[in-house]
Structure formats: C-alpha cells, structure tokens
Amino acid sequence: KNEVEQSPQNLTAQEGEFITINCSYSVGISALHWLQQHPGGGIVSLFMLSSGKKKHGRLIATINIQEKHSSLHITASHPRDSAVYICAVRITGGGSNYKLTFGKGTLLTVNP
Amino acid sequence: DGGITQSPKYLFRKEGQNVTLSCEQNLNHDAMYWYRQDPGQGLRLIYYSQIVNDFQKGDIAEGYSVSREKKESFPLTVTSAQKNPTAFYLCASTPEVGHYYGYTFGSGTRLTVV
Numbered sequence: 001k002n003e004v005e006q007s008p009q010n011l012t013a014q015e016g017e018f019i020t021i022n023c024s025y026s027v028g029i030s031a032l033h034w035l036q037q038h039p040g041g042g043i044v045s046l047f048m049l050s051s052g053k054k055k056h057g058r059l060i061a062t063i064n065i066q067e068k069h070s071s072l073h074i075t076a077s078h079p080r081d082s083a084v085y086i087c088a089v090r091i092t093g094g095g096s097n098y099k100l101t102f103g104k105g106t107l108l109t110v111n112p
Numbered sequence: 113d114g115g116i117t118q119s120p121k122y123l124f125r126k127e128g129q130n131v132t133l134s135c136e137q138n139l140n141h142d143a144m145y146w147y148r149q150d151p152g153q154g155l156r157l158i159y160y161s162q163i164v165n166d167f168q169k170g171d172i173a174e175g176y177s178v179s180r181e182k183k184e185s186f187p188l189t190v191t192s193a194q195k196n197p198t199a200f201y202l203c204a205s206t207p208e209v210g211h212y213y214g215y216t217f218g219s220g221t222r223l224t225v226v
Contacts, residue, residue: 033215041200042219102154
C-alpha cells in the first residue's frame with residue numbers, strides 16, 4: 001500500500017470550473033508539499049504545508065493533520081493549469097526527515 | 113535567476129554503456145538529491161548529498177553512482193549494472209537536509225537506453 005494516495009488519477013474540467021485534488025497519507029509527517037509538473041517534465045513547488053491553509057493566486061491548499069488529508073483547490077481553472085499535480089510528504093522520525101515520499105500524481109486537463 | 117540546470121534534456125544511450133547526467137545549482141544550497149520517475153509511479157530517491165564530498169544512498173541506489181566534489185554540482189552516473197535505466201531523472205536541492213524548506217527542482221533529463 002502506498003503511503004501517499006492521490007485522487008483522482010485523472011481529471012478533466014472545463015475552463016472556469018472549481019477543481020479539487022485530494023491527497024491522503026498513512027504516516028506521521030512534518031510537512032506536505034504540492035508540486036506541479038508540466039508536460040516538459042520540470043517540477044515547480046506550489047506549496048509547503050504543515051498545518052492549516054495557504055493561498056497563492058487561484059490556488060488554495062489545505063491540510064488536516066488529524067485526518068491525514070490535504071486538498072489542492074484551483075478556482076476559475078484555465079487551460080494553462082493543465083499539468084500533473086503531485087503531493088509529497090516529509091515523513092517524521094527514523095532519520096528520514098530529509099526525504100520526500102511522493103504520490104503518483106493527478107493529471108489535470110482543462111479544456112477551453 | 114537562481115535555479116537548477118540539468119543537461120541534457122534528452123539522452124539516448126546503447127545498452128551496456130555508462131552515462132552521466134549533469135546537475136548544477138547556483139542557489140548556494142547545501143543539499144542535493146536525485147530522483148527517478150517512471151510512468152504511473154511516484155518519484156523515488158536514488159541518492160542525496162548533504163554536503164560536499166558526502167553522499168548517501170536513497171531507496172533505489174543500485175546501478176547508480178554519484179559524486180559531490182563541488183557544492184554546485186551533483187552528477188549522476190547510470191551504470192551498466194542498472195537493469196532498467198530508461199526513465200525520467202530529476203535533480204533537486206534544498207538549503208539544508210532536514211530543514212523545513214521547500215524544494216527546488218530541475219527540468220529533468222529523459223534517458224532512453226536502446
């Protein structure tokens with residue numbers, strides 16, 4: 001069983017729609033990252049969360065530590081938001097606090 | 113602008129040949145990492161380095177080697193011992209290992225072994 005699960009695996013939306021991508025994890029963590037990977041392959045860090053909520057432009061990320069769950073929301077989606085969104089966690093303890101454990105990603109396609 | 117440069121973007125090699133992937137950063141970061149990405153799987157850690165002249169194996173180090181002779185550079189060699197080397201390779205860095213900083217990623221190298 002993967003320690004980090006994302007849903008959905010694939011998501012297709014129409015421009016302007018509100019989008020939610022979910023991430024659940026089964027281990028104790030010190031931080032959770034949301035990353036964006038464009039078709040060329042490069043990855044951009046969107047958010048790093050350890051509690052609560054963060055907002056940047058049309059992107060909002062929330063985390064519930066007790067429920068071991070995080071969501072990434074995109075408001076007023078646009079075709080340029082089309083990318084793979086990846087959730088990654090930094091697991092606590094065992095000397096592994098340097099390492100990220102990644103979900104498999106959610107492929108988002110936003111149609112005009 | 114500071115960032116990570118990976119080169120080349122695409123690399124083709126014949127089976128049995130060693131190949132070295134370049135990763136250079138001008139962020140003055142202490143820690144650097146190599147990850148491998150395969151279709152349908154999450155990124156997996158190959159090697160990481162906390163400081164010059166030191167590096168540690170990650171989860172899938174077999175068939176790979178690294179060096180860290182300069183703070184800015186962390187090249188990865190894919191050796192002929194790596195059973196399935198065709199993949200997308202990403203280099204990343206953080207100011208220090210174990211601190212709560214965000215990661216900076218390179219744009220990746222897609223390696224195809226034929």
